[in-house]
Amino acid sequence: MGKINTTATKGTILHRLLKWLRSGKGQRTVIMISFMSIPLLLLIIFAYLPFLKMFEFSFYNMKYIGERKFIGFDNYRDVLTDKEVMNSLKLTLYYLLGSFVQLALALYYATMLSFKTKGGSFFKGTIFFPYLISGIAMGFMFRFFYTRGFVLDTVLSWLRFELENLPYWLRDKNVNNMALVATSVWKFMGQNMVLFIGAIMSVDRELYESASLDGANRWYQFRYIILPSIKTIVILNMILSITGSLSAFEPPYVITGGTRGTSTFFLLMHNMAHRHQKVGKASAMALILFGLILMVTIGQKLIFKYGFTDSNEDISQKTTRMLRKQRAKEGKQ
Amino acid sequence: MTIKQRTFYILRTAIKYVSLLIITFISILPTVSTVITAFKTKEEYGSTNVMTLPKSWTYLSNFVTAWKDANMGLAFRNTFIILVFVLLGSIMFGAMLAYILSRFKFKGNELIRNLFLFATLIPGIATQVTVYQIMHSLGFINTMHGYITLMMGTDVISIYIFIQFFENISLSIDESAIIDGCTYYGVFFKILFPLLKPAIITCMILKGVSTYNEYYMSNLYLQNKSKFVTVSTSLYTFTGPYGNQYNYICAGVIITILPALIIFILSQKQIYSGLTQGAVKG
Structure with a gap:
């Protein structure tokens, strides 16, 4: 008797399960679980788990293998009082300066290439291509x-410079960091330019036409039509260049290996972890860097929330209004 | 036009093209000098200035040596396998996750979106200290599947491109399919996925470029270079014994750049629009 009963209930459970699976709600749950589990699992394993472990490591004096010792905040104190670390943070300023030069150049060439230019796509292509070259190459x-x-x-020397007067670009401490920053500008300027061209192209063409009918010169077009409409993406890129400069890594890593005062914060951290095997201290450095990046990002969110709320539409309206005013003024004169 | 306006116009055009020529010269100079050196014989490289053009543009022996010594045949094969699986995986998983996040309302939807966004703030290379330990305990070091899994994970940009794209596809398409008796799987695979084609191309380009050029993690996780060398890590061969024999090194560099150049020339427009879309995430 008992045996029959259990199979009966089993049957109903299975039956119910199947019924539930066929129902809309059941299907929903199944597809949600099956579509989200792998990406979420990967995210946890390769992003959050390492992050939490790093947090833990930062309180220990440890190597990859062997015993470890809990030392509280000592790693953080060591990092913040380290002369080399402070020097590397100064290098951030070079990279920041470089990225502003890069943005200015990108804006200049983007504005130029958004208008009809002979061989425009050739110039665009050659300026952009360095972005596709790998760091190691x-x-x-x-x-x-x-x-x-x-x-x-x-x-x-073609430009009549004498070799004796030229510095050793990668050895001379006065110029080597600038030489490295220049390679990063070389690589990323074209990419910035392409982004800006995209933004400029998305502005209503009629605005340019009505402006040029009014005899507005290029500077006027740039100042009052182009710049306002791409303000958002320019400011976003300026803020991103702060975090980019903080985590500058590639140029010194692949070119000088961080020798002769070219070691950035990120490279110092890399060497700390892999060459000196000071895993705890490297983890503390990573978390300090993360804290700085987080602060900049929060600042960025606040700027975009309260700083300006112009959408593209508002800008075009504003510009049209302004053009109309200008026209009225000229009419009076 | 008055004379003044005319001179102004000419001057402006002159400034425009001169500044374009200057930047073009700077952009191609490092690559051009690399090409020049790659075609020089050892003696020629030793005796002439680096910017002197080579005697013969058909001297290919440097390329042959670089190809053989850096084991580039294997490198291209490995990189190809990695690219296929990484692109397949990240596009499938990205599209699947984006489908759920953009089409289903449920508790935790916002949380999951934020989890992915927040992860982009964690400095990637910095966490490799602990990622290495995790990879080790999973037995993923020096395996293709391990490296591929790592590269597939947490590709936030493609997820956001897909979410944006889904939000522009009308919900009524899903609804009418469901009414016709289609399952959710059917809706995704048969109806929505084919519509994603432009977004898929964008993601393929962005992810393809970053995977092809990736060298830091492949150097760390595919240390057995005789078996798992990739195109970018094959260049590490030239760091040791080659020292300053730049005629071979340059040839190697050119070989790795060439595929990128060909793809770029063939699909310029898609690359530009892909980048522009990828930048306006979130």
């Missing part, structure tokens, strides 16, 4: 480029 190219008497020195 760039490392070799620029070590070659900056070598004494090689590419850069030869080109400068």
Whole structure:
């Protein structure tokens, strides 16, 4: 009797389950679980778990293998009082300056190439292409480029510079960081430019036409039509360049290896972890960097929330209004 | 036009093209000098200035040496396999997750979106200290599947591109399919996925470029270079014994850049629009 009963209930459970699976709600749950579990699992394993572990490690004096010792906040104190670390944070300023130069150049060339230019797509392509070259290939190219008497020195000698007066680009501490920053500008300027061209192209064409009918010159078009409409993306890129400069890594890693005062915060952290095996201290550095990035990001969110709320439409309306005013003024004169 | 306006116009055009020529020269100079050196014989490289053009543009022996010594045949094969699986995986998983997040209202939807966004703030290379331990305990070091899994994970940009794209596809398409008796799986695979084509191309380009050029993690997790060398890590061969033999090094560099150049020339427009879309995430 008992046996029959259990199979009966089993049957109903299975039956109910099948019924539920066929229902809309059941289907929903099944597809949600099956579609989200893998990406979420990957996110947890490769992003959050390492992050939490890093947090834990930062309180220990430890290597990859062997015993570890809890030392509280000592790693953080060591990092913040380390001379080398402070020096590397100063380098951030070079990279920040470089990225502002990069944005200015990108804006200049984007504005130019958004208008009819002979060979425009050729220029756009050649300026952009460095972005597609891998970091490691760039490392070799620029070590070659900056070598004494090689590419850069030869080109400068065409411009009547004497070799004796030129510095060793990667060895001289006065110029080596600038030389490295220049490679990063070389790589990313074109990418910024393409983004800006995209933004400029999305502005209503009629605005330019009505402006040029009014005899507005290029500077006027740039100042009052182009710049307002791409303000958002420019400011976003300026803020992103702060976090980018804080985590600058590639140029010194592939070109100088961080020698002669070119070690950025990120590279210092990398060497701390992999060369010196000071895992705890490296983790503390990573978390300090994360804290800085988080602060900048929160600042960015606040700026965009309260700073300005212009959408593209508002801008075009504003500009039209302004153009109309200008026209009225000229009419009076 | 008055004379003044005319001179002004000419001057402006001159400034425009001169500044374009200057930036173009700077943009191609490092690559051009690399090409020049790659075609020089060892003696020629030793005796001439680096910017002197090579005697012969058909001297390919540097390329052959670089190809053989850096084991580039294997490198291209490995990179190809990695690209296929990483693109397949990240596009499938990205589209699937985006489908759920954009079409289903449920508790935790917002939370999951934020979890992915927040993860982008964690400095990637910095966490490799602990990712390495996790990879080790999973037995993923020096395996293709391990590296592929790692590269597939947490691709936030493609998820956001897909979410944006889904939000522009009318919900009525889903609804009418459901009424016709289609399951959710059917809606996704048969109806929505084919509509995603432009977004898929965008993601393929962005992810493809970053995967092809990735060298830091492949150097860390595919240390057995005789078996798992990739196109970018194959260049590490030239760091040791080659020292300053730049004629070979440059040839190697050119070989790795060439595929990127070809793809770029063939699909410029898609690359530009892909980048522009990828930038306005969130």
